[in-house]
Amino acid sequence: NAGVTQTPKFQVLKTGQSMTLQCAQDMNHNSMYWYRQDPGMGLRLIYYSASEGTTDKGEVPNGYNVSRLNKREFSLRLESAAPSQTSVYFCASSEEETEETQYFGPGTRLLVL
């Protein structure tokens, strides 16, 4: 049982490039989330998905798109990366009935030059 996995672990992009961060969970959770964490700060919600086929904006959605490919996978796409998107990105999942208890992946460190 791997829990929540994320790829890649680390990525360097140039301004304007695009990329997709991948996330998968094997806990059969309905709800999945994408957060960003900037130095010395807590996590901020970018997007979440309460179930397959649904997505909703969080606190900081601008510059990102998401796809809930199936129950297991939830991807985050940066269409045109900006230096302000340099951050650590975490994916999480939870059971529908206990969304306050979220299980996090190891994170993707993104540097935009």
Place this chain on the structure above:
Amino acid sequence: GESVGLHLPTLSVQEGDNSIINCAYSNSASDYFIWYKQESGKGPQFIIDIRSNMDKRQGQRVTVLLNKTVKHLSLQIAATQPGDSAVYFCAEFAGSARQLTFGSGTQLTVLP
């Protein structure tokens, strides 16, 4: 807007002592308050939560206290161990918004 914040950014304790990490919150409508632990280079890990209608909850070596009168949350760690060294985040969850809101974190360092 609503926010969750922490009183102190860093806390150092001697191994074996008890640790107390504090947090202030402002959203009275939150349904749950949660503590997460984040070790260096890893994702946050759920420690314990407390429902808004409770004032105390105990887990293994950890206790969370909720004081709704002053909107204060604390995490007590008994007999702190080196493995407890990490950043601790408080977070609040409002079921209506279905979102966790995190505070900025406290770095706990356990001294030998």
